[in-house]
Amino acid sequence: MEKMRKMVGRSGCEVGLLVLCHLLLATQVISKKHGNPANEIVDLINENRTAVKLPPLNNSPGIGCMALQFVEACMGNCTANNTLHCSPSEDDLTEIFAPNCGIELPTFGSITGRILGCHHKHLNPSEAFSQVIASDKTGVTLLKNRTNTDVGVGLMSSHKGMSYWCVLFSSDKANSTFLLEDRGVGIKQKTGCFSGSSISCNDGQRNRNAGMHLFSMICTMAITCLLMR
Ligand SMILES: *[C@@H]1O[C@H](CO)[C@@H](O)[C@H](O)[C@H]1NC(C)=O
Ligand SMILES: *[C@@H]1O[C@H](CO)[C@@H](O)[C@H](O)[C@H]1NC(C)=O
Numbered sequence: 001m002e003k004m005r006k007m008v009g010r011s012g013c014e015v016g017l018l019v020l021c022h023l024l025l026a027t028q029v030i031s032k033k034h035g036n037p038a039n040e041i042v043d044l045i046n047e048n049r050t051a052v053k054l055p056p057l058n059n060s061p062g063i064g065c066m067a068l069q070f071v072e073a074c075m076g077n078c079t080a081n082n083t084l085h086c087s088p089s090e091d092d093l094t095e096i097f098a099p100n101c102g103i104e105l106p107t108f109g110s111i112t113g114r115i116l117g118c119h120h121k122h123l124n125p126s127e128a129f130s131q132v133i134a135s136d137k138t139g140v141t142l143l144k145n146r147t148n149t150d151v152g153v154g155l156m157s158s159h160k161g162m163s164y165w166c167v168l169f170s171s172d173k174a175n176s177t178f179l180l181e182d183r184g185v186g187i188k189q190k191t192g193c194f195s196g197s198s199i200s201c202n203d204g205q206r207n208r209n210a211g212m213h214l215f216s217m218i219c220t221m222a223i224t225c226l227l228m229r
């Protein structure tokens with residue numbers, strides 16, 4: 001009798017752990033279903049342009065990847081009042097950013113404008129657009145520049161919850177520069193999001209997922225230990 005109660009108690013615990021594990025895995029799957037907020041920002045930029053009869057900009061994955069490289073270089077430089085002090089050197093663009101993205105060097109074009117910003121809170125794409133990207137005259141002027149043809153957006157959140165955005169513009173012949181080797185297949189996006197990428201992502205999602213994986217692992221280990229007792 002005593003033995004039996006012990007067994008029931010034990011399997012109850014196992015069932016509980018299994019349910020917990022499934023819930024964790026389900027959350028993980030749901031969080032992966034998010035789209036790409038960097039593409040949403042490109043859409044907002046283009047809506048803003050077409051509303052004033054300007055042609056939309058091409059969403060360039062190569063420029064988007066460069067923008068994400070800017071963001072990575074600027075991590076940690078966000079001030080308490082949400083201003084970003086960051087100016088990577090021109091050499092970094094060709095020597096670090098482009099190779100990291102797998103940009104075919106002969107197609108390296110010119111960046112004709114950039115918007116860099118950060119915020120100590122997580123912002124959704126439309127908040128980021130109005131509060132960071134198009135929040136001042138400089139940003140709005142760049143968005144509405146008729147000469148620009150291509151755009152790319154990169155974004156990422158830090159462990160501390162700071163979010164960073166970068167928008168890069170180019171006025172080269174549309175779609176002809178910043179081409180990714182193997183059409184971008186070789187790029188393994190480890191963290192953050194960039195526009196034009198077919199990979200669905202979530203800013204800072206990797207951190208959450210890493211946490212999830214750890215949880216799942218602990219779960220599995222706990223069950224294994226229980227079963228082996
Ligand atoms: C374009 O962006 C500016 C700046 O945020 C905003 O004031 C304006 O309403 C936007 N226009 C459209 C059509 O979205
Ligand atoms: C934000 O803080 C920086 C110093 O960290 C200061 O130079 C700048 O003037 C501040 N900007 C605003 C708008 O308060």
Ligand SMILES: *[C@@H]1O[C@H](CO)[C@@H](O)[C@H](O)[C@H]1NC(C)=O
Pocket residue numbers: 073074076077085086087088
């Ligand atoms: C970040 O800030 C530090 C300290 O102000 C500065 O030395 C560094 O150059 C900045 N990083 C970039 C990429 O501008």
Ligand SMILES: *[C@@H]1O[C@H](CO)[C@@H](O)[C@H](O)[C@H]1NC(C)=O
Pocket residue numbers: 112141145146147148171
């Ligand atoms: C638009 O961008 C070009 C460079 O691409 C620049 O020369 C020009 O001054 C900009 N126009 C405005 C109105 O800012």
Ligand SMILES: *[C@@H]1O[C@H](CO)[C@@H](O)[C@H](O)[C@H]1NC(C)=O
Pocket residue numbers: 058059174175
């Ligand atoms: C650039 O590429 C995009 C995506 O492939 C395409 O939709 C767009 O029409 C192209 N633009 C030009 C001017 O070739």
